[in-house]
Amino acid sequence: xxxxxxxxxxxxxxxxxxxxxxxxxxxxxxxxxxxxxxxxxxxxxxxxxxxxxxxxxxxxxxxxxxxxxxxxxxxxxxxxxxxxxxxxxxxxxxxxxxxxxxxxxxxxxxxxxxxxxxxxxxxxxxxxxxxxxxxxxxxxxxxxxxxxxxxxxxxxxxxxxxxxxxxxxxxxxxxxxxxxxxxxxxxxxxxxxxxxxxxxxxxxxxxxxxxxxxxxxxxxxxxxxxxxxxxxxxxxxxxxxxxx
Amino acid sequence: xxxxxxxxxxxxxxxxxxxxxxxxxxxxxxxxxxxxxxxxxxxxxxxxxxxxxxxxxxxxxxxxxxxxxxxxxxxxxxxxxxxxxxxxxxxxxxxxxxxxxxxxxxxxxxxxxxxxxxxxxxxxxxxxxxxxxxxxxxxxxxxxxxxxxxxxxxxxxxxxxxxxxxxxxxxxxxxxxxxxxxxxxxxxxxxxxxxxxxx
Numbered sequence: 023x024x025x026x027x028x029x030x031x032x033x034x035x036x037x038x039x040x041x042x043x044x045x046x047x048x049x050x051x052x053x054x055x056x057x058x059x060x061x062x063x064x065x066x067x068x069x070x071x072x073x074x075x076x077x078x079x080x081x082x083x084x085x086x087x088x089x090x091x092x093x094x095x096x097x098x099x100x101x102x103x104x105x106x107x108x109x110x111x112x113x114x115x116x117x118x119x120x121x122x123x124x125x126x127x128x129x130x131x132x133x134x135x136x137x138x139x140x141x142x143x144x145x146x147x148x149x150x151x152x153x154x155x156x157x158x159x160x161x162x163x164x165x166x167x168x169x170x171x172x173x174x175x176x177x178x179x180x181x182x183x184x185x186x187x188x189x190x191x192x193x194x195x196x197x198x199x200x201x202x203x204x205x206x207x208x209x210x211x212x213x214x215x216x217x218x219x220x221x222x223x224x225x226x227x228x229x230x231x232x233x234x235x236x237x238x239x240x241x242x243x244x245x246x247x248x249x250x251x252x253x254x255x256x257x258x259x260x261x262x263x264x265x266x
Numbered sequence: 267x268x269x270x271x272x273x274x275x276x277x278x279x280x281x282x283x284x285x286x287x288x289x290x291x292x293x294x295x296x297x298x299x300x301x302x303x304x305x306x307x308x309x310x311x312x313x314x315x316x317x318x319x320x321x322x323x324x325x326x327x328x329x330x331x332x333x334x335x336x337x338x339x340x341x342x343x344x345x346x347x348x349x350x351x352x353x354x355x356x357x358x359x360x361x362x363x364x365x366x367x368x369x370x371x372x373x374x375x376x377x378x379x380x381x382x383x384x385x386x387x388x389x390x391x392x393x394x395x396x397x398x399x400x401x402x403x404x405x406x407x408x409x410x411x412x413x414x415x416x417x418x419x420x421x422x423x424x425x426x427x428x429x430x431x432x433x434x435x436x437x438x439x440x441x442x443x444x445x446x447x448x449x450x451x452x453x454x455x456x457x458x459x460x461x462x463x464x465x
Binding site: 064 | 347381
């Protein structure tokens with residue numbers, strides 16, 4: 023798999039700690055929603071560091087991709103990508119990588135997305151892919167964030183959910199809720215799964231992405247209400263993992 | 267074609283010198299799994315060895331735990347780029363499990379609860395290179411890390427160390443398992459950085 027030159031063409035802060043980088047990648051072969059890329063940084067003396075980041079953007083044919091990077095205070099690559107990179111910089115990148123945690127626009131079944139924190143990124147690519155392909159697949163997203171200010175893609179998600187009842191988004195907050203929010207802050211639970219996700223009788227395909235503890239908890243809840251474990255795909259990241 | 271990242275110097279540690287190319291050191295224990303964590307009760311756990319047509323060996327949890335075990339201290343290298351040094355395990359060596367099997371078939375496909383599979387050459391799982399591990403850091407192996415028992419083949423990338431393992435099929439020819447079918451390398455040597463199938 024070859025390293026390609028990616029030029030930074032846009033930067034956008036999603037939250038105080040997360041930034042989206044728009045990149046134009048030379049000879050980009052195209053991707054499928056849910057895949058990720060490796061990004062390589064190189065110091066002047068040849069030392070290099072590589073981390074994987076999920077692609078946030080929908081598949082397209084113009085060689086442009088977006089990644090959203092959450093800054094980890096002790097991270098090696100994420101502080102550079104979220105604070106030091108400017109438009110016009112070139113990065114080395116390879117991919118797309120991953121053929122399992124993907125949604126293809128010819129899938130017609132109901133889709134349940136479950137995001138914990140920055141686990142929203144590959145799921146956003148799926149929502150965007152659904153829109154750009156004109157898919158009629160029914161999607162639901164259950165998005166658990168620390169607090170309202172930690173939600174990525176807020177305006178775009180609101181616009182998606184206002185287009186009809188084929189994209190339904192439910193938010194959950196673990197630390198701080200908006201004012202007058204009906205549900206107290208806390209991690210997702212059985213009652214939220216009951217109201218915020220497709221019933222298991224619909225046999226949706228589920229994609230669950232987030233920190234390991236979140237994914238373990240969310241998949242246990244889905245299985246407890248009858249979802250087939252074969253229809254649940256997961257992607258986890260650890261406390262120090264910069265994946266996503 | 268290397269591009270210098272202006273102003274980037276990295277966070278290097280002395281320990282990085284011991285790491286395979288492209289890896290970074292972590293002190294926690296991240297998890298890579300494709301699906302939900304299966305929770306397997308010990309009274310229905312089993313491990314079998316077959317040759318594709320006949321079951322050659324079968325253990326339940328009790329007979330498996332009566333086998334001689336050893337402690338293993340080893341470094342782990344995950345394809346997602348973290349490495350963890352000096353981890354401590356207890357498990358049964360594949361040399362014990364294969365002692366009276368006399369494998370003349372050169373490849374093995376390991377399989378797990380949850381339908382995961384991964385392929386390995388038999389030469390990589392004999393001679394003190396592979397274990398079925400049931401304890402990590404002195405405690406029973408937790409389900410999210412592959413408990414009650416997982417394969418441990420620490421000289422290869424960690425996806426080869428199948429979690430929730432429940433058997434192996436000996437094969438005349440190599441064939442790809444789950445991740446190997448999805449673009450990951452057929453062998454997976456971290457020191458040669460064999461991450462993806464094109465490498």
